[in-house]
Amino acid sequence: MGVPASEKEIAYGTSIVYPGKVGDEYFMTKEHFHTVLDTAEVYYCLNGHGYMLMENLEGDWEAQELTSDLALYVPRRYAHRSIRIPASEPLVTFFAFPGHAGHDYGTIETKGFRKLIVERNGKPEIIDNPKWKN
Secondary structure (H helix, E strand, O other): OOOOOOOOOEEEEEEEEOOOEEOOEEOEOOOEEOOOOOOOEEEEEEEOEEEEEEEEOOOOEEEEEEEOOOEEEEOOOEEEEEEEOOOOOOEEEEEEEEOOOOOEOHHHHOOOOOEEEEEEOOEEEEEEOHHHOO
């Protein structure tokens, strides 16, 4: 992103998720925590329709809808991913976070999120992730 890794700087960019699914799970961005766990992030939906799925280390989770011209706050200590749901156009978001926040993909990579957003009967549905079953 070309921004110094400093808490005094703001890293920013855009994310594009194109239409599609793998099995019944919608295309999404790669889930991640921030390396500096106590940093938050802001998203602004420029185009499309989707969800922001968020989860903290304690297991609390939330799914917030993303629609054009909507701003969304991802609290500190929450892993997050953008998920595009059916429509003909891509989901395009602008994001910004403290420059020193970093990305931690490894913590959540093995099992993923506790919840998944999948297509059921032509509509999005939130289900338990089978990888989290005992």
